[in-house]
Amino acid sequence: ARRPRVLSGIQPTADSFHLGNYLGAVRNWVAMQDTHDAFYCVVDLHAITMGHDPEALRNRSRISAAQLLALGLDPERCTLFVQSHVPEHAQLGWVLSCITGFGEAGRMVQFKDKSTKAGQDSTSVGLFTYPILQAADILLYQADQVPVGEDQRQHLELTRDLAQRFNTRFGKTFTVPSPYIVKDTAKILDLQDPAIKMSKSASSPNGIIELLDDPARSAKKIKSAVTDTGREILYDEENKPGVSNLLTIYAALTGRAIDELLEAYDGRGYGDLKKDLAEVLLEFVKPIQERTRLYLDDPGQLDKVLAVGAEKARAVAATTLASAYRNVGF
Ligand code: ADP
Numbered sequence: 001a002r003r004p005r006v007l008s009g010i011q012p013t014a015d016s017f018h019l020g021n022y023l024g025a026v027r028n029w030v031a032m033q034d035t036h037d038a039f040y041c042v043v044d045l046h047a048i049t050m051g052h053d054p055e056a057l058r059n060r061s062r063i064s065a066a067q068l069l070a071l072g073l074d075p076e077r078c079t080l081f082v083q084s085h086v087p088e089h090a091q092l093g094w095v096l097s098c099i100t101g102f103g104e105a106g107r108m109v110q111f112k113d114k115s116t117k118a119g120q121d122s123t124s125v126g127l128f129t130y131p132i133l134q135a136a137d138i139l140l141y142q143a144d145q146v147p148v149g150e151d152q153r154q155h156l157e158l159t160r161d162l163a164q165r166f167n168t169r170f171g172k173t174f175t176v177p178s179p180y181i182v183k184d185t186a187k188i189l190d191l192q193d194p195a196i197k198m199s200k201s202a203s204s205p206n207g208i209i210e211l212l213d214d215p216a217r218s219a220k221k222i223k224s225a226v227t228d229t230g231r232e233i234l235y236d237e238e239n240k241p242g243v244s245n246l247l248t249i250y251a252a253l254t255g256r257a258i259d260e261l262l263e264a265y266d267g268r269g270y271g272d273l274k275k276d277l278a279e280v281l282l283e284f285v286k287p288i289q290e291r292t293r294l295y296l297d298d299p300g301q302l303d304k305v306l307a308v309g310a311e312k313a314r315a316v317a318a319t320t321l322a323s324a325y326r327n328v329g330f
């Protein structure tokens with residue numbers, strides 16, 4: 001049987017992925033290479049909705065791609081590309097924006113959050129239509145499945161509505177994608193404030209572990225992670241979110257079960273756990289940093305990989321766009 005096709009994207013909005021990006025998303029991307037016909041893109045079009053610096057964006061797109069390769073994406077087993085290299089995204093985005101209701105787009109919670117924070121004068125129309133472009137990203141590839149976290153559910157629902165609406169009005173054109181719920185997705189929490197998720201927009205730089213950061217700095221952050229006043233190492237998300245978060249990270253990076261870790265740390269203190277986790281992290285990031293560096297030091301090779309990816313992506317995207325254009329009357 002044909003493997004289900006999956007589409008997922010990541011924004012090039014930071015100089016390094018953080019541990020949450022890897023354990024919550026990219027790690028699953030790597031696994032899905034073996035179970036899915038996988039399309040992954042660095043969504044640079046989405047990275048300009050809130051204001052940006054051109055040179056930083058260019059660098060971050062390359063660093064993102066290099067990290068994805070270093071983390072285990074294999075261009076032989078997936079299609080990895082940069083969104084702006086495939087002009088069909090913006091082209092289909094326009095068509096879809098013309099079948100989206102203004103009120104419908106206005107109901108997107110993420111837009112409301114972000115625009116409230118930014119204020120009306122610095123809120124772009126692009127931020128408003130962003131979920132429509134995201135629908136185009138998905139529908140262009142006739143994706144069967146899209147991995148979604150809680151924050152993206154509403155956007156996928158819009159994508160499904162738009163696909164159905166287009167198919168009904170203009171004839172069957174798009175596959176209606178289903179959410180792909182990944183079982184072992186770890187939600188990684190902020191090391192300084194385990195009430196919130198680890199995020200690049202975190203309030204304290206000490207709350208976030210960046211894969212490309214100096215490992216000595218990351219070790220320090222782990223050692224100063226907020227735990228609680230107790231002493232026992234227990235997995236208890238509600239009462240011991242800090243320690244539980246460290247255990248989650250430890251288990252995810254080593255492939256060991258939480259129960260096994262609890263047994264190994266029975267009778268030992270938080271200090272031991274943190275010291276060992278810092279070691280584990282060092283061993284994990286070392287080869288990733290080396291491989292990322294290799295890709296970045298050979299820009300010609302990275303360009304080639306991304307050009308091949310864009311070509312593979314375009315072959316599919318152009319076919320879908322042609323049929324969408326034909327059906328809509330162009
Ligand atoms: P950030 O929240 O830092 O801005 P993004 O929104 O760019 O990160 O997220 C990119 C991907 O990483 C998404 O698939 C998202 O679900 C995942 N992700 C981000 N933060 C975490 C986290 N703390 N734990 C698990 N997954 C996360």
Ligand code: NA
Nearest residue numbers: 151199200201
């Ligand atoms: Na986010």
